[in-house]
Amino acid sequence: MEKTQRSYLVNLKFEVITLPPVSDILVLGRKSPQGGQGILRSFELILPDVFELIQIDEDEFPDIEAVIVNKAIEAKMPRREILDILRKNVFPYVSKGETIKVDFDVQIILKHITGEIVHEDR
Numbered sequence: 001m002e003k004t005q006r007s008y009l010v011n012l013k014f015e016v017i018t019l020p021p022v023s024d025i026l027v028l029g030r031k032s033p034q035g036g037q038g039i040l041r042s043f044e045l046i047l048p049d050v051f052e053l054i055q056i057d058e059d060e061f062p063d064i065e066a067v068i069v070n071k072a073i074e075a076k077m078p079r080r081e082i083l084d085i086l087r088k089n090v091f092p093y094v095s096k097g098e099t100i101k102v103d104f105d106v107q108i109i110l111k112h113i114t115g116e117i118v119h120e121d122r
Helices: 036-046 071-076 079-089
Strands: 025-029 051-055 064-070 099-102
Touching: 025 036, 025 079, 036 051, 036 064, 051 071, 064 071, 064 079, 071 079
Parallel strands: none
Antiparallel strands: 025 064, 025 099, 051 064
């Protein structure tokens, strides 16, 4: 009788994470296991008053339940613009039940700032 040979192969990948594992935006598909309120509550335990839950109209996007946005982004851009960018560029790729992490890097550019030069006496 022959002996059965057994072997295995393991692939590992690991990295340091921060908590919560989202710093910018989380898009929640409808029927996602966690639910928007549950995720927001868990974020609140780690970083109070940093994220905001925005419900998405089911008639407009049937696969999207909500978006959780870092309030620092809303301080830089109007909510309407943030949601417009997500509607055009992210929402079409989200399926029911999915939770999508979005890196949303905002740069503010100011040009042609004018004013008077005041010379101080030395």
